[in-house]
Structure formats: structure tokens, C-alpha cells
Amino acid sequence: MLRGVSHGLLPTFAAVGWLAPVLLLLARIAQGISLGGEVSNASAYLGEIAPSPHRGRYSAFFYISTGGAVLIASLLGYFLVRILDKADMASFGWRIPFIVGGVLGIVGLWLRRTIDETEHFEKNKDKARHVKNPLLLTLRRHPKAVGQLIGYTMLSTLCYYTFFSTLTPFAINSRKASADDVFLALSIGTALFIALQYPMGMLSDRYGRKPQLLAWAAATAVLIVPLSTLITPNPWNLVVVFCVGLGLYTAMTSIAPAIMSEMFPTEVRALGIGAWYNLTVATFGGTAPLVNTALSEAGNANIFFWYVAAGAAVAFAAIWTLPETKGMQLK
Template sequence: MQKTTTPHRLPARQLAAASSGNALEWFDWTIYATFSVYFATEFFPKGNDALALINTFATYALAFFFRPLGGVLLGRFADTRGRKPAMLLTIVLMAAGSIIIAVLPTFEQVGWLSPILLLLARVGQGLSLGGEASSTSVYLAEIAPADRRGRYSSFFYISTGSAVLVATVLGSVLSGVLDDAAMASWGWRVPFLMGGVIGLIGLWLRRAMPETELFHENKTAAQRVRNPLRVTLREHPRAVGQLLGFSMLSTLCYYTFFSALTPFAVSTRKADPEVVFLALSIATAVFIALQYPMGWAADRFGRKPQLLVWSGLTAVLIFPLSLLVTPALGNLVLVFTVGLALYTAMTSVAPALMSELFPTRLRALGIGAWYNLTVAVFGGTAPLLISALSEAGLPNVFFLYVTGAAVVAFLVILTLPETKGAELE
């Protein structure tokens, strides 16, 4: 594409359609974690609530590790069959999984068939999430004018943050309106049904999306590639290493602030859960609001300076911020807001940054495989790791671990070329 020289109008419907699947993915994953305490004994034998909850989270974690497989399979599908077909498939998989969970029979009704069906639904959603992350990232990057790719990319995490915020607020509202018996009986099914409705709306929006020009131009070349995963390592080892390096810190930031810090603040620092929720909600709103301005800044001043500020300040501040996690609302707002505001320097341009690493014929697969592997290894283990270290009386070790990841990311980012305004290969 040529650089824009006339006033530019964002394709709002196209951006909403592209982002809708991502919003559904994160809405569903958030409500599963939020409402699991209510439906755990619906799908697993009653009598040992702790064991039922552990099994429910084990199902959550197992599905999480299907993300890399989904990234490979659906990423290859997106490279050879099209970004649009892949995005239609991922939203169907996620919506179907959400509806299945909403109507699943309980353990008392069908025995062990109930948790088996739950696991299958979650596996389908795990595969979907792996494909959605890569397909949407690539689509947003490829439809954008070269000098506005950061701004288009920002819609990926605008949808993510909005979905997480809506899901957590919904959890708070339902648990406040319904008593525990109603929540355990049927209340937890409501958000999963809502997820199915969101999926249908997203599917309707996506049906009219145009395919990207870059895909059409490179479709034949992509189909000729044999052993594409091996090709990414053989022909683009530097890109793979760079993606792993900055994604490690990115996923640790996400799961530290959106997942791991909440139980840490409640269990280890004795903060009130409602106070922690309020602080995180305020910070999430800031996170959403900063995405587009930071995408604009990356288009104006470059990706590399922004990413160096993010990784450098995270290395310096993450440990001091951890010491400020106390029961006080002001401290918690400060910790969550500073951490997530810094993180927007990365999230606002993540789809653009990743897409600029690989050629079109390998782009969705390259992102899908290596980004999702990094998320599974480092992001998926973050809540478990901080909990285990806290139980061992070593909570500070986790934040030193994040500091080390930030140093690695800073060094990796130094090796990146500046791609502001560059045409995609």
C-alpha cells in the first residue's frame, strides 16, 4: 500500500469485525476463571470442593496448552486458505464451546461424561484461541496503511481489555444479585450463553469482511511451502528468537497484572478481594484508553523506542511495585495502573510488531506457533508459579524472575530493526 496523503478514515466495521473474535476469546476465558468456583462441583463429584476446583482449573490449564497446536494448524490454514476463513472458523469454535458449556449436563445427571464434555469444549476453545491470536494480528496488520499499522493494531488489545473488564464486572454483578445457591444452580450458565450470543454477532460481522490483498498476492507461494514450521526456523531463526524474547516478557506482564497479582494480593498481602477488583478495574480502563494513543505514538515516533521504554522501566519498577502491594486501595491502584500503563507500549503495537517479523507466506503460522508456545510456557505458568513461591515464603523471587525477563526483552529489542512506516514483506 502507498502511504496515506489524504485524511484517513478508520474502517470501523472492519476493525470491529476483526476484533470481535478476540473479544469473545478473552471474555470466555475470563468468565471460566471467574465462575469456576460456582460450577466446579457441577461437573466433578461433590463432597470435596477443593478437589473439584483443582480439577476444574486443571481442565483450564490443559486447554491452555492446546494454544500452540491451534496456532500451528489454524495459522497454516490462514496462510494457505485465507485470513477470513480462519477467523470465521476460530469464532465458530469459541462460540460453540461457550454454548456447549452453558448447556452441559451435570455430574449428577450423566456422571463422568460431564467433565469429559467440559474438557472437549475447552480443548476446542484452546485450539481456537491459538488460531485467533495469529489470524487477527495478521489481518489487522495487513489491512492497515503502512504509516498507520500501529493504530490499527491497537484494536487487538482494545477488544481484549474491554472483554476482560466486562467479564469481571459481570461476575461482580451476578454474584452480588444472586445468592450462592442460585449461582451454583444456574447463574454461572448466563455468561456462557452471553458468550455464544457475542460469537453469533461476531460471526455476522465477519461474514462480510474482505480478504487482505497481501494474502491474495502470496496465496500460491504459501501453498508451495513444505514443512512450514521448519522453514520458519531455517530461514527466519532471528525472527523466531526475537519473537520468543519479547513475547516472554509480554505474556508475563499480562498474566502478572491480570491474573497472578489478584490472588497474591488477597492471599499473601491480605487485601480485600473487592478492593483488589476495584483497583484492577480502574487500571484496566486506563489500559484500554491508552491503546490507540500508544499505537499512534508508535506510528509517529517508532516501535523500538517505545518498546525499549516498556522493557527498561519494567525491569526497574516491577520489584518496587511488588512491595507496594498492600491492602490499601491507593497502593493497589498505583501498582496496577503503572504496570498496565507501561504494558500498553507493547500491546498497542504487538500485532504490527509480530507481523513485521515474517513474510506473508509464513506470517500466520510463524506468529501462531512461536507466540502461542511462549504464552503457554511462560504465561500459563505465571499464576501457579507466584502461588507456589508465596506458599514457600519466597514471593519476591517471582518478581525477580519478571525482572530477568524484562532484561532479556530489552536486549532482544535492541536487535530489532525500526519498522515504522515500512511495507510488509
């Protein structure tokens, strides 16, 4: 909640020396931990409050809000670099987005305190209190679900890192694209990403989760490398890359809370999602910048896209073993 405010109000190196970067590092770690903890709770909550026939479309609101936040943050950054010179950005401009985010976090806390626990949680909270070693319990009783969750989360985090992070510097530094063109293409792709969430959630309620996830993994495996060849200084090519990539990604993100909630019973749902989801994100998302940097320094930056394609193939195999869960009652 207050992480953004703390980032924005941190003292400078000139004022406190090496304590400044240490405080920044600690604040960023706290921010990562809090965000990781919220993913599982928010996913479980959306899955549990939704009527069974409409769980897909309810789930879509998770990434509608996430995508909206990414788009607003990008636009804010773009606006700041246009009105502030480099000296002002280095002096105080970089603090503004963190302070804005911190204020929004306070609003989020207020909203969260006003919502009630779900009926599923209230019915199972006593049972949950008596669960011993819940993390081991998920492995012992739900090993297949854990493996499936790791399989498709690996691809999801690689897709997120690829399209929302690595493609921008890759296009600018390796393919000599204009920074403004890349920003515009990413903004258009992100807007499409947001717009497709609800329709894709509705499709999953009608036709099923599994076909949608299989289509996402298969299309990513086949198209990610050809898409990378379209990253050129041509702005229209950039729009195609971001729109196709992020459009495909909505097939998964729109139903992520639904599919994860349907894999575990209520008493271990939040932990089953949170622990294994975050471990997978840390393993593959956390190392993705290192892999990308190492490949780039070796002059093989294009191989990163083959790495994502391989992850898509693994995810396809994991998704193939999933049962169809649309319309099911949560346990």
C-alpha cells in the same frame, strides 16, 4: 464461537457423573486452541489491512477489543456475585457468562464472514500454497525473527498473567486486601489499559516501535518488584499498582500486531506468528500459575516478581536486536 454456549449448557455431575468434568475439560481445551489460532490470524489481518504509516494505530484495536472484553467480563462477574447467593452461583449463575460469550461469538462469526481477504494475502496466496514445511521454513529462513518474537512474547505473557490474574489472589490472600478494593483497582487499571492503546499506537507510528518496546521492557524490569511492595490493603496503592503496570504494558500491546506482522513475509506470516507465539505463551504463561503456586507454598511468593523482572531483562536484550520497522511496506 459456540464454546461459551457449550460451557453454559454442559450437564451437571449429578446428571452424567464423571462425564461432566471430562466434557468441561474438552470444551476448555477447544476454547484455548481456538483462541490461540485467532491471535495470529487477527494480528496478521490488522497488520496487512493497515496503511504503512498508520499500522501502529490500526494494531491498537486488537487490545482495545481484548481489554474491553476483559473489563465487561469482570463487571459481569462482579454484578452476578452481588445479585446471586452462593447456592445460585454454584447452581446456574456460573453458566451465564459462558452463554453470553457464546452469543457474542456467533455475532463475531457473522462479522468475520462479511470481511474480505487482504490485498497482501490475495497477491501471495499462490506462493503460500507452494510453501513446504512452513514451520521449519520460519526457523531456517527467519531464525532471528523467531528468537526475537519468543523473547518479547515471553515478557508479554508474563505481564498479562501477572496483572490480569495473579495479582488479585496475591493481594487478597497474601496482603489481606479487600476483594472489592482489588476489583475496583483492576477495573480502573483495565479502563486505562483500553484508553491508552490508540495513543500508544499513534506514538509508535511517529517515533518508532523499537524505542517503545525498549521502554516497556526496561521499565518493567526496574519497577515490577517495587510495585509489588505497594500491594497492601490501601485501595489507593492498589490503583497505582494496576495503573502503572497495565499502563506500561500498553507500550507493547498497542503495537503487537504491527511488530509481529513486520517480522515475517506474507506467505508464512500467520504461521510464523501463530506457532511461535502460542508455543511461548504455553511455555511461560501456561507454567506461570505453577511457578507462582510453588513459590507461594514455599513462603516465597514475592520471588515471582523477580522472575518477571528477569523475563523483562531477557526481553530487553531481544528487543535491542530488532530493526526499526515503522512505516515499512510489508513483504
